[in-house]
Amino acid sequence: MEKAFILSLFITGVFFVSKLIDMKYISKEWKPIKTIIRESLFVLVSSIISVVTFFLTNGKMSDFFNILTENKTLKPSATEVFTGEPGF
Numbered sequence: 001m002e003k004a005f006i007l008s009l010f011i012t013g014v015f016f017v018s019k020l021i022d023m024k025y026i027s028k029e030w031k032p033i034k035t036i037i038r039e040s041l042f043v044l045v046s047s048i049i050s051v052v053t054f055f056l057t058n059g060k061m062s063d064f065f066n067i068l069t070e071n072k073t074l075k076p077s078a079t080e081v082f083t084g085e086p087g088f
Contacts, residue, residue, distance in 0.1 A: 008047040
């Protein structure tokens with residue numbers, strides 16, 4: 001579960017920095033820091049809920065990033081083939 005919280009904190013950090021860059025260079029209008037912190041807390045809670053839900057549904061971090069990068073990976077430990085004689 002600590003991976004979920006670290007990922008959520010990373011997402012929130014990226015949001016906070018991008019919000020500061022947006023205010024300084026793009027909109028050139030400073031908002032109160034209280035508003036930015038409140039929005040960052042919403043992002044943190046939302047990302048924690050979504051990432052924890054993903055991990056609780058038996059997802060793995062590699063599965064999550066494989067979806068993002070569209071990599072097709074085969075897991076030999078999960079793939080089983082019956083090669084013996086049938087018992088009927």
